[in-house]
Amino acid sequence: MDDKSYNPFAMAQAQFDKAAEVLNLDAATRQLLRQPMREYQFSIPVRMDDGTAKIFRGFRVQHNDARGPGKGGIRFHPQETIDTVRALSMWMTWKCAVVDIPLGGSKGGVICDPHNLSSREEEQICRGWIRQMAKFIGAQVDVPAPDVMTSAQHMLWMLDEYEVIYGQKSPGLITGKPVGMGGSLGRTEATGYGVIFTVREAFKELGVEIKQTTASVQGFGNVAQFAIRLYQQIGGKVICVSCWDQNDQKSYGFKKESGIDPDELLKFTDRFGGINKDKAREAGYEILPGSAWLEQPVDLLIPAALENQITVSNVEHIATSVKLIAEGANGPTTPDADQKIAARGIFLIPDFLANAGGVTCSYFEQVQSNMNYYWEKDEVLGKLDVKMTSAFQAVSELARKRKLFMRDAAYYIAISRVAQACKDRGWT
Amino acid sequence: MTKRQDSIDTLLNSLQERAKELNCLYAIEEILNRPGVEPGEVCRAILKAIPQGWRYGEICQPCIELYGEKYEPDGFQPSRWAQHADLEVHDHKVGVLSVYYTKQMPEADDGPFLKEETKLINTIARRLEYYISYQQMRRAVKEVESARRSPTRTGKGEWRCVLDLLRATDHDLYFRIAHKMLNHLCGNGIRPALDLMGSPHSMLTEDQEGVEDLNRPHSGTAFALSDAVSETIFDIADEHIRDAEILNIVHKWVQEDKLSFLVQVVNRHLTLPVVADALRRYHHMGPAPLDLHSPARRGVEVALIRRFLSDQLEFINIAKNYIGLPDFYQLLENLVYATDSHGKLGGKSAGLYLAKNILQKTEDLDKLLTGIKIPKTRHITSDVVLYFMHYNDLDDVVEQKYKEIDQIRQEYPHIVQMFKRSRFPADIVNGLSTVLDEFGDRPLIVRSSSLLEDRMGAAFSGKYKSLFLANQGTKEERLSALTDAIAEVYASTFGPDPIEYRTERGLIDFGEEMGIMIQEVVGTRVGHYFLPTFAGVAFSRNEYRWSPRIKRDDGLLRLVPGLGTRAVDRLSDDYPVLISPAQPNLRVNATVDEVLRYAPKKIDVINLSTNSFETVDAGEFIEKHGEEIPGIAHVVSKFVDGRLRRLFGMDFDQSDGELVLTFDGLISDTTFVNQIDTILKLLENKLGTPVDIEFAFDGKDLYLLQCRPQSQTSDTIAAPIPQDIPRERIVFSADRHISNGRVSNITHIVYVDPQQYGQLASREEMLAVGHAVSKLNKLLPKRQFILMGPGRWGSRGDIKLGVNVTYSSINNAAVLIEIARQQGNYVPDLSFGTHFFQDLVEANIRYLPLYPDEEGIIFNERFLTQSPNMLAEILPNFAGLAGTIHLIDVAKAAGGRVLQLLMNAEINQAMAVLTEPHAIEEPSPVVVPTAEKPAEQYSRWRLQMAQQLAAQLDPELFGVKGLYIFGSTKNISAKPDSDIDLLVHFAGTPLQRGQLLFWLDGWSLCLDEINYLQTGYRTGGILDIYLVTDEDLANKTSYAVKIGAATDAARPLPMKNPAK
DSSP states (O other): OOTTSOOHHHHHHHHHHHHHHHHTOOHHHHHHHTSOSEEEEEEEEEEOTTSOEEEEEEEEEEEEOSSSSEEEEEEEETTOOHHHHHHHHHHHHHHHHHTTOSOEEEEEEEEOOGGGSOHHHHHHHHHHHHHHHGGGOBTTTEEEEEOTTOOHHHHHHHHHHHHHHHTSOOGGGOOOOOBTTTBOTTHHHHHHHHHHHHHHHHHHHHTOOGGGOEEEEEOOSHHHHHHHHHHHHTTOEEEEEEEEETTTTEEEEEEOTTOOOHHHHHTTBOTTSOBOHHHHHHTTOEEEETTHHHHSOOSEEEEOSOSSOBOHHHHTTSOTTOOEEEOOSSSOBOHHHHHHHHHHTOEEEOHHHHTTHHHHHHHHHHHHHHHTOOOOHHHHHHHHHHHHHHHHHHHHHHHHHHTOOHHHHHHHHHHHHHHHHHHHTTOO | OHHHHHHHHHHHHHHHHHHHHHHHHHHHHHHHHOTTOOHHHHHHHHHHHGGGGSTTGGGEEEEEEETTEEEOOTTOOOOSEEEEEEEEETTEEEEEEEEEESSOOOOOSBTTBOHHHHHHHHHHHHHHHHHHHHHHHHHHHHHHHHHHHOTTOOHHHHHHHHHHHHHHHOHHHHHHHHHHHHHHHHHTTOHHHHHHHHOHHHHSOGGGTTTOOTTSOSGGGGGGOOHHHHHHHHHHHHHHSOHHHHHHHHHHHHHHHHHHHHHHHHHTTOOHHHHHHHHHHHHHTSOOOOOOOOHHHHHHHHHHHHHHTOOOHHHHHHHTTTOOHHHHHHHHHTEEOOTTOOOOOOHHHHHHHHHHHHHHHHTTTOGGGTTOBOOOEEEEOTTHHHHHHHHTTOGGGGGGGGSOHHHHHHHHHHHHHHHHHSOOOHHHHHHHHHHHHHHTTOOEEEEEEESSTTOTTOOOOSSSOEEEEOOOSOHHHHHHHHHHHHHHHHHHTTOHHHHHHHHHTTOTTSOOOEEEEEEEOOOEEETTEEEOSEEEEEESSOSSOSSTTSOGGGOEEEEEEBSTHHHHSOOSSOOOEEEOTTOTTSOSOOSHHHHHHHSOOEEEEEETTTTEEEEEEHHHHHHHHGGGSTTGGGTEEEEETTEEEEOOSSOOOOTTSEEEEOOHHHHHHOSHHHHHHHHHHHHHHHHTSOEEEEEEEOSSOEEEEEEEEOOOOTTTSOOOOOSOOOGGGEEEEEOSSOOOEEEEEEOEEEEEOHHHHHTOOSHHHHHHHHHHHHHHHHHSOTTSEEEEEESOTTOOSSGGGSOOOOGGGTTTOSEEEEEOOOBTTBOOOOOTTGGGHHHHHHHTOEEEEEOTTSTTOOBOHHHHHHSOOOHHHHOGGGGGGTTTEEEEEHHHHTTTOEEEEEEETTTTEEEEEEEOTTOOOOOOSSSOOOOOOOHHHHHHHHHHHHHHHHHHOOHHHHTEEEEEEETTTTTTOOOTTOOEEEEEEEOSOHHHHHHHHHHHHHHHHHHHHHHHHHHSOOOSOOEEEEEEOHHHHHHTOGGGGGBTOSSSOBEEOOOOOOOO
């Protein structure tokens, strides 16, 4: 392969090197952190439905566990590569550190395409993965979770195989389990609520009364719905929401000056967050083009749909009234648009802080599983509030002190926490 | 009004009479079927049953005279008001059946009797005759059997006994057997027999002696054998032939004789009632013995197949192995026909009937085939439509097919109305009334079954109507709804679409007739709705494979909840569940998200309270009615906590999770999918052609609704791969996972170079490739360009594996091609379009995987990378990607040629060839010669209209600087429903803009109407107007790029000369 070609791990290392420079990390720490601590690559033999045997390639990369047991998903992907898994495991280390949960970063995967597999064959791959990895993972070692093309079902197969091997229950091995099978309540709400906990703190810091604010949201899926709910509960008003229309193959904006009512909209929303525009019109919503959400004269924008939504070509359309952007989706802003937002002085809560509610809730699931005692939803969400609030405050304090853009501040704080843990343990 | 009331009264009256007759017949049938009853007792019981069938039952006195015995009711008094019917057995009068009125009644058709009553007495007499002859046969059989058991009798006694019996019951047959025996003996050179044959006189009865002329043939006199001579013949036989053999041949001859009248009837092209009568007679002659397939019987069966099912040799050849005489007896019992009918059942009925018989006759071989049912079906023969038209003076409508298509279209609604207002002849109404009695208030479907439909080797599907009837209300209401539906299906014979289709295929002069199937709808009553638990269609060949592990003959199953209508049609807003019957565990949708997105969300049902067909929301419906729908638990899963869970018990409440129709339980817990697989394989094997079937499941049983050869439209027919194409004209070839089809007239290729794409240094650049493809998808002519790219189209996350696009970024392409280039020592897996597979299927976008580095594969990389690249000119913003994305205008790159993609699954080969435009339709070996209307015709008309419009457009008045045409009209690829895309360079005032649009709107509506009359497509306005301004032109924004573009440029239209 040509060196020129895009390599996700090389990219992640380059990004880290830049930050390490700014943080002035010592050589040993840099050396430690720019490589995963451990990597496993192994074969998983599977007897297929037609009687033939097939060998699948499995991975687990444990980037860093200085702050606690590794945490990270298992991907089923037809063209999985070790470099992709390395990059993602490093990212997990930073992600756990930024919200200050005591977990490290890992990632794993299997080269396979579930579209070519029966469900029995998938189960065999899951069990095979555990048989190879059982010695090297565990509730106190490394905790897998669902990821691309894996689901709660895969986690249960894996957990079951692990418990068979060790002859004892071990629900803390894995997260993403269904409620009642070791899962945590509040997971549905966690990401959306998490976004608003950070928004609340950001407005506080900007000295804006949240009851006076309005917002416009891109997307009406799970994250957006719960974000809107909590935001309106604490006094804000969402006047515009946009979503993808499956029939027309394009997106639309839905606007109501008096504030949208998520319960009302949900009555005619499909399970992918697609709002029926005829019924919305009947209910008094103004139907606008898909790009309208960005142009509303509001205080807060929440892109909670897809990546690369705010770009150089539309960043200028953001209204002057906008004071805050909270990234509910992953990577909704392109780097060049990022700079323009920074230049305009709009406060931005970066994705891996704003939507860290998900990973925080996974941590809570693991905690509950380990003690085999499960909290009520309110307790989960209350603890989430505490975690998100203090995470936000730490990042914004750093940003303020060092005059950093929030995205960089979040990244630096994560790396320095991990670096500190390595030092404290006497590794570097 | 009163007149109408009168006629209704009359109809009611006569219906009541018919009902009485039927009751009477049923009663008699029941009496005759009572086991072990003495004939005398039977006669006395019949006497009691008869009066209820007559108009004046209270004064009606029947009487039966049989073999000299008289049966009369108490106090019987003969009168002069009487009807009689002779009773004959084996052509001998054995008695008489009479009906008397005890006093004078008003005059009717035949004295005081109705003509229907004359018919009824005759019917009863015939029935009694069968009974008597059947009883005699039974007795004979019994005697033979007791003779066989009796120790005193030898084998000899057996055949003697049979013959004695024959002599007693059917003397003529006795003589015929004797004569055959004589021939048989002579044929074997047995001396005494030859002697007997040699003295002709000895064969004649005395009174004919002397009349015989030696020059005359004997055969005519052979019937006049005497008892004595016959005895002699049998004595000779006794001496020379073994007893067992005598018994055997006598038996065979008796059987053949039974058939002889049938042979005559079916070969003489007599009317249907006569044939039906003959079959009934044959059936009632006694229990059918397990005889061999004698040639005579085979002959009759073939004649019956030709007569009722199909005269296609391919069909007969197969059908004769599965459909026998008893089947026809059953079939004819289910027919509605006119008294002088010669009609057939029609293609759809014939196909289903053959499939049913194949399944029934092979069910012993495989347990999975047992218990597959056919819904209760009644057929109306095909010529009844002519009878109906003649009865209503509509004969000249037949000539409709020779009119101009726009006239046909214009007149069609009128014809439908005319047909629906017409009346059905009384005998047909009677027949239908009986049908309704049999079906009760079960919902019905009235299906077309025309002679041309579903013939082997030709596709003629979906052109005629099928109508659902809720079949609720009073008998009159139901009858009127039924006749209404039949009339509508009849009218569809003269609809513009089928006529156009027939014209195109040279079938217009075929004497098309329309048979009708009246089928009960499979399903259960749920609240005030009626629906099957699920239904669908299945194909024995899969042309849309989502995994390389699935083979073409693994088949394809499209399943939906409720009525199967949603599986038959391709839907734009919903999806059926797709399963490969041979590999049900390889599902299309692997992740929970995909399953949710592509699960069916609506159900078609019949609403019994409004008598209508409805589409309802699947989740809501099942939540409310789930407990009443048998077996629905196999169909739904619940989406709880991010997971799909099978239903345990009857937990249809959606408050803790949405219901999703996954059919998971059906696959894992039942044999249903195996059953479908077995049926498809069996039918394909026996019929010698790929098949498609429709089916429905009511929670208990699986019903087969239709079976026909798998339709082979030009989309799915195997394209012949030419062998003599010069290599430089081949752009690529492929030999793995090929499906059938042909995509012609490809004008543009979008080629994303896999190597270049793999070397893009940043994710942003890769995303930009996706954006560029999305833009090209909007700008290139719809369904005339192909997309070729590395690995997996639609990758997300790790987009190095393939271009990051969504379905909306590729939805105008004709073909999606994935290229797997060797990388080091491995070849990447392709996605097979899985990211939007079901969307591709429903939109009929073809998918093809390419493996350029494999041996024997042609991949003309030079053409793809060295041809002039239009990208920079079309999308200046993406010029930087010109090394990665190649946009090729095929005509420019290949000297005016276009690209054609030929795919042939039979030999697993595909080839993309540069050909002359419009010189591409090579004769195909299977389909009826096609003279399909070329896109040219639709395009030419559109262009002419656009030119006229331009000539009328006053540029100064409306502030127009230029008018251009682009899209399908310009590219000569217009379809009947295509828009006319006009680009207006506008530089006027807002007022002018309004006026211009208003003026154009008028044109748009008028042209739409004309197009509707010509093609049947109505779009509500045919013009698609795009206004561009000077500013757009300067900035090359929006559609302005089309003006003066390097490829696929809009073409200017000359406008009206400005008034001087």
